[in-house]
Amino acid sequence: MRRFLLFISIVVLPMLAIGQQVLRPVGTFSNDTIRIGAPVTFSLVHRHPEKLEVILPGSNYNFSPFELVRKDYYPTYTRNGISVDSAVYTLRTFDTRAVQALALPVFVLQGTDTIRVNGDSSRVILQQLVTKVNEPLQFKSETTLVPVEERFNWPVLLLWVVVGTLFLSLIWLIFGQTIKTKYKLYRLRKDHLYFTSRYNAHVDRFVKTGVSQSMEKAVSLWKNYLTKLERSAINSFTTKEIVEFYENNEEVNTALRLCDKAIYGNMLTEADADTKEALLLLRRFAKSRYKARREITKNAKNNRRHAGLAEPGMVQS
Structure with missing residues (x-):
């Protein structure tokens, strides 16, 4: 009995009091x-x-x-x-x-x-939106195709661009140096063939006609070609400066002086053996410089410490 009264006083009465207040x-x-x-x-x-x-x-x-x-x-x-x-x-x-x-x-x-x-x-x-339902239900079919405007898939294009860029970057990272070397060799060969073709045409014209203008054009073409090949302003050099640039190469010195004598000294009446030999010496020297540049380009990856060409005075026949 005492436990029951204690339960009433502790639990029930506070709940009743709260219930009256709330x-x-x-x-x-x-x-x-x-x-x-x-x-x-x-x-x-x-x-x-x-x-x-x-x-x-x-x-x-x-x-x-x-x-x-x-x-x-x-x-x-x-x-x-x-x-x-x-x-x-x-x-x-x-x-x-x-x-x-x-x-x-x-x-x-x-x-x-x-x-x-x-x-x-x-x-x-x-709120009932459907007030009446017909039984059985009637289904309405629509089989006419509706034209849908075609949209360009930009995300796929962006994905291909990213993948292509990564692929080309990888190819360039692996083969970039080889590709650059091949391209440089191609340009060297193309320029040399173009020079040889035009130079031979001027020499042939000089041999046939003996006109000094043909020799002058051949020498000017030779200087311009070596300017591009050597990456130096050789076409603006005097004969003495050119000889010094190539470390007093005997063949260059002899050939240029004979050409200058024929062109500026009015000493030429017809194509003689010396002038023809001078033009051939210049062509052979240009070919040797082309071969030297080609070898430097081929070995550029393994010989980066070599900044210039082979000794300018060394001429290969």
Whole structure:
């Protein structure tokens, strides 16, 4: 008997006291009617003594037959010892019942216990969009194809560009030096063949006619070719400077002086053996410089320490 009275005094009486102090929460829908899947708001307001700690339903609460879309809480407002807690819940339903109701409680914290205070039920009417259903249902088929505008697949293009760039970068990283060397050799050979063809034409014309202008053009072409080959302004050098550039090469010295004598000294009446030999010496020297440059280009990867060509005075026949 004493245990029963103790239970009444410790558990039941505080709950009755709290029940007398705590008012029931008030919940209302924003609309009287709703549609399936359409959002509707439910406002919950609870007034209670300032000293009580009250919790409103959270996102884990079961709002059946509704689903919670969003919840918005507002700060507690206290005046004359009465606090007001409020929240607005955005709900939706997919239940087909004509009338649907919802009653949300509040939870009062009392020491280690939690007391649930239920609110009054609020109802809404489900608006029926389909008033009559014909049985059996009639299915309408539509088999006409609708033209769809073709769209360019930019993501695929971007992917191919990225993959192609990476592939070409990899190829260049591995074979770039070889490709550059091959291209330089191709340019050297092409320039030399072009020079040889034009130079031989001037020499043949000089041999046939003995006109000094043909020799002058041949020497000018030779200087321009070596300027490009040696990457030096040889075409602006005097004969003496050219000979010094090639470290007093005897064949270059002899050939250029004979040509200068014939061109500027008006000492030439016809193509003699010396002038023809001078032109052949210049052609042979140009060929030797081409071979030297070609070898340097081939071995550039393994002989980077060599900045220039072979000794300019060394002429290969």
